[in-house]
Amino acid sequence: MPPVHRVVVISTPPVSMFNIAIPEMLFGKVEIDGAPGYETLFCTAEPGPVRTSSGLDVHIPHGLDVIDTADTVIIAGAGSREDPDPRILAALRRAAADGKRIASICTGAFALAEAGLLDGRAATTYWTYTGELGDRYPSVDLQKDVLFVQDGTVLTSSGYAAGIDLCLHIIRTDYGAAVANGVARLTLVAPVRPGGQTQFTDTPLPPERGVSFACTRAWAMQHLDEPLTLTDLARNAGVSVRTLSRRFHAETGLSPLQWLLHQRIERARELLETTTLPMDRVARASGLGTADSMRLHIQRRLGLTPSAYRASFSRLTAVPAAAATV
Secondary structure (H helix, E strand, O other): OOOOEEEEEEOOOOEOHHHHHHHHHHHOOOEEOOEEOEEEEEEOOOOEEEEEOOOOEEEEOEOHHHHHHOOEEEEOOEOOOOOOOHHHHHHHHHHHHOOOEEEEOHHHHHHHHHOOOOOOOEEOOOHHHHHHHHHHOOOOEEOOOOOEEEEOOEEEEOOOOHHHHHHHHHHHHHHOHHHHHHHHHHOOOOOOOOOOOOOOOOOOOOOOOOOOOHHHHHHHHOOOOOOOOHHHHHHHHOOOHHHHHHHHHHHHOOOHHHHHHHHHHHHHHHHHHHOOOOHHHHHHHHOOOOHHHHHHHHHHHHOOOHHHHHHHHOOOOOOOHHHOOO
16 A cells, blocks of 8 residues: 655645645545545644634644655745745755655745745746736746646645645646546536646646536536537537637637547546556547547647556556446
8 A cells, every 4th residue: 555645734824724724625535445645734833823814813733844754745825925934935945955746825836936946937826916926036937827837846826726726636646537536526626627737737727717608518528428519519508609619718718629628638537547448448438539549649648658647547456347337
């Protein structure tokens, strides 16, 4: 059984309660072979009561020394973006020097930038503060319209719900798409929406800005194995193809066909992880056509062939293909 992955969340006053709740909620739902996949600890420079941005206090039990035992360090967003505690900056620099994975949620990116960990790196933060981050730290390669960004071992996310996308991405990186999508279902949030790294993730997706086509997207998810066209989607939505294309892109940041391709690759990944179906059946079930077509799309997007991806992320021992449902 693999060792439990330890995540340490740093709280700086006035910390966002939502920001510190996200890692606990998501990582706490991961089980691998009946055992926890993560242990989540919370720390701050002065253990004890820490003021939140809503005016309440939360009890943070650990000091910064627990960062030395972490596999992943996450700094939560706070109501203050000025003068981060020098002890926290020093702890972040030590963690980076040790090669730990480091992430920020929302305005936590300001502490990473102040520590020098975003110099020359792609990064993002809550959209309201991207201009401020860029002005104060011009050496940051600012990404203004993505959910999250990974540059090497450093990850940053935009505000609020994008922290959920960030944590689901971490889970997918560690345990695969099936586990991450399972956590999304348990917590009643959207499936994994990738944000902006090059390895094992997809094209950056901007935040969804509308829900008028939510029913059509849900319908398409139930028919991914069918040869859906723009006409099919427009008919379901009750609009013209031109209106569909324009408003779909405004809501999702992608054209309808780009969105479909992303969802089909996600479906193929989950089937590769959770079944022993032959490649041609995975391709048909995910709507990617043939095994050759699936290989082209997955290798282009992930840098791995479907067989290599299955070898890396499958958690099955021997499940007969005939027993798998699609």
